[in-house]
Amino acid sequence: DYQIEQQTGHILWGRGSIAEASWHDIGAYAIASIGGDFIADIFFPGYAVSPMPAVKRAESITLLQSMRSEGVSEFDNNHFFLKGGIIKIRNHVGGYFATMIPGIMEMNAPVNHRGFSLTHLFAGTREQIPYAVKIGIILLVRGGWLLFLALALYGMRYAWRTHDARWALLLFFVIYTNMFYVMVIAPVEPRFLVPVLPLYFLFFAFGISVTVDKLFKKSFI
Numbered sequence: 336d337y338q339i340e341q342q343t344g345h346i347l348w349g350r351g352s353i354a355e356a357s358w359h360d361i362g363a364y365a366i367a368s369i370g371g372d373f374i375a376d377i378f379f380p381g382y383a384v385s386p387m388p389a390v391k392r393a394e395s396i397t398l399l400q401s402m403r404s405e406g407v408s409e410f411d412n413n414h415f416f417l418k419g420g421i422i423k424i425r426n427h428v429g430g431y432f433a434t435m436i437p438g439i440m441e442m443n444a445p446v447n448h449r450g451f452s453l454t455h456l457f458a459g460t461r462e463q464i465p466y467a468v469k470i471g472i473i474l475l476v477r478g479g480w481l482l483f484l485a486l487a488l489y490g491m492r493y494a495w496r497t498h499d500a501r502w503a504l505l506l507f508f509v510i511y512t513n514m515f516y517v518m519v520i521a522p523v524e525p526r527f528l529v530p531v532l533p534l535y536f537l538f539f540a541f542g543i544s545v546t547v548d549k550l551f552k553k554s555f556i
Contacts (some may be wrong), residue, residue: 344416345395346520351423352391353438353521354431360387361433368437368444371473372458383458388441388522438517445480446525453477487535490542509534 356364359379364387367375376383395416402412424431444452453476457469464472491509494502512531516523528535 344413344418344420345399347420348416348423349391349395349420350431350519350521351420351427352395353388353434355423355427356387356391356430356434358430361430361437363387364434365437365440367454368440370477371444371453372455373469373473376458383455386455386458392522434521435517438521438523439513442513442516442523442525442527443484444525445476450526452525483539484535486542486546487539488542490538490540490545493545494538494541505534505537509538 353364363375363379363382366378367382367386372383372386375386399412399416402415407415441452441454444454446452456473456476457464461469491506495506509531512528516527520527
């Protein structure tokens, strides 16, 4: 880290900050990762205004800017954040592993046409749209996306069962990409999936193929 980049300490600091969050905040984060900040706000009032990943990132940036204004060198700056982040993770191992699950969901969240996550959709905006309509739109969008992910996972399951080394390599790439980011970076973003997103569509097509095949066979039984 010190020899190559010298700027990655704040990344582990952010991951450690997420890990040391209270179980109340982790629960809200988990719901937000599945339904978005607007839905999480129903169960945890006030969450949409201050979603945990955004709050933690703001705290990290504020501290970083404060140290820079005090004249702390980039090397010492990075050392402070890197060491502190590792300590946070070590002291909150339970929170570290618990937040990996919503982290994966957050990284696999649906995006808009510009590639930005829809996690914060309708949170504090579009007040002219009725409350129930907002919920309906969110559930429709996320339901469709979760169905896509479910079929992709279904395809991955059958790809693994083929025992084909080529499928195994693609599966490894997908799993490695997801796990690497949620273990190290917070908050994670859907743009990190760009290298493997085409494989999602490949496995989705495979899942559809397997499903249609099974339904076709059943129709003749």
